[in-house]
Amino acid sequence: MRRTDRTITVRATAAVSVLGLAFGVSACGGGTTGPASSSGESVTVAGVWTGSEQKNFKKVLDTFSEKTGVKTVFVPSGDNVSTFVGSKIEGGNAPDVVMVPQVGVLQQFAKEGWLKPLSSTTAKTAANGLAPVWQNYGTVGDTYYGLYFKAAHKSTIWYTPEAFSQAGVSTPGTYDDLLKAGRALADSGLPAFAVAGEDGWTLTDWFENIYLSQAGPEKYDRLAKHELKWTDPSVVAALTTLGQLFKDDQLVAGGAKTALQTDFPGSVEKVFGPEPKAGMVYEGDFVGGVAKDEFGRKLGEDTDFFPFPAVGGGKAPVVSGGDAAVVLKDGRNSAAGMKLVEFLATPEAAEIWAGAGGYLSPNKNVSLDAYENDTTRATAKSLVAAGDSVRFDMSDQAPAAFGGTKGAGEWKLLQDFLRDPSDPKGTAAKLESAASKAYES
Incomplete structure (x- = not known):
């Protein structure tokens, strides 16, 4: 249940470019296009990130809010994501989106019936950018539940x-x-x-x-x-x-x-x-x-x-780890949460954090130029080049x-x-x- 990259302090910052994308409001498994702006809506996102990781992820969330009008709230879950989410569901205050740091936890959530299948829009974007192995780690049974947004290169x-x-x-x-x-x-x-x-x-x-x-x-x-x-x-x-x-x-x-x-x-x-x-x-x-x-x-x-x-x-x-975005059924605004995950599937979302530092994306369509230095570019290139030979951290499974x-x-x-x-x-x-x-x- 450890998160290796929790110990990092990254102080690099980057200007966030305004992106010109239109997003569709997607229900469970759907891909219906809706208005780009959803003023008044709010999405709660839970995850283990603290410090600079949380700060840099909020840059991604802020860009999503600027584009859609959907407000975002990040809630730290602590390292025991399973216990945190279970207690929130039981208390009737479940987040809409959870960034899950372990394959085993994602599978547990799916088997508990807590998750909504990701939209066809997310699945299509992911298929264009992620090696099948990353999609498989986000799939339980035949259903795609988890979008891998952040990766670690552990080799x-x-x-x-x-x-x-x-x-x-x-x-x-x-x-x-x-x-x-x-x-x-x-x-x-x-x-x-x-x-x-x-x-x-x-x-x-x-x-x-x-x-x-x-x-x-x-x-x-x-x-x-x-x-x-x-x-x-x-x-x-x-x-x-x-x-x-x-x-x-x-x-x-x-x-x-x-x-x-x-x-x-x-x-x-x-x-x-x-x-x-x-x-x-x-x-x-x-x-x-x-x-x-x-x-x-x-x-x-x-x-x-x-x-x-x-x-x-x-x-x-090439051993890796990573954080997958999932949408909870019991979230108060899971439809807007699904729209957020659609954004996270795009290269543009990943490039915001890549420019801020302390981040790797498994998405092959993310420009290497987005990373802050040559060393990070080299690790990102190595991770993506590994394709289906990548294996997820065994202990996290x-x-x-x-x-x-x-x-x-x-x-x-x-x-x-x-x-x-x-x-x-x-x-x-x-x-x-x-x-x-x-x-x-």
Whole structure:
């Protein structure tokens, strides 16, 4: 249930262009065109975003209001979106639109009967801009409920070019090369990775990238649905590969003990802060925003990234996360909410936030020129180019009890594995036991 990009503070701003679009008022599953202006209407949008993310999303909402006359209100949901929405529905005060951060939560909402199918207008626009995989993640049964508006690229490794230069290493193309480069960094006086082991979600992301590349997308999909047991040899193999890094103090700055006391922001600081303690940090594209805004780093100059490399002869992985817009049946103005989602489906809506920073769109029709710098353009291009090979964060597809709860399930078991990576087979058995209980319930 974690949201990796909640930790970002982005201060960049951009002028919002006035867009010349006409919108149709759409009911459930329909595409009927209505007046562009709907003065007096109001739409309530709930989501986990705070700080600069909320501020920049409001720029999108403000443009929608300027174009349609529909007022918008953003309500922070907190990280537990499911509990928030359930309580609002029960209290008769449901929001119209919810930005859902997990596939599993979207599926839960649909199965509870809380959602309206998205309009044919949204579906058509999405089909023109989103790879089928993104549409599939928003579909439950045969019904399209969730428009993926914001994405995270979780297959990027961030580093300081100066550290690489001093160690005489270049960006690696394979996982084995990555470990060699890390040891060369350590030999030059700087440990390889700052690992954010205090936050269990970062460890699930490490596992998912290795597993997707090493085991392949078919097994990844089956494991995500628990159609494949966690005791499968492919899981043990991925844990063994991950353990090669976890057990090496040259590769993990300060060793496991320090890693388990380092949260995500702290891991970025260890690489890009005033007193660097590591040469690299693995996480999503949002690392660049933290390095730039918190530590004054210049993206593409003293801060850069390379794709998570291929593992064991597989293809380089592209793991993503994202937020999907859904429309609640019990919202007071779900028709206007549907109109908002139609706007969010357009490239123009995404380009507003792209210009403000701290954002990636999975929409291939969003102009790369809209992004604020070359580094963000590169991550956006890589995400879109991956097409249907993108796989959604596996732990976000799992029940929260297994894939999204601090101190429990996958988070805790991978923290235990970081502490002692000597028994991959035993860890796989524990993961299977926890997963079975969570999926059964």
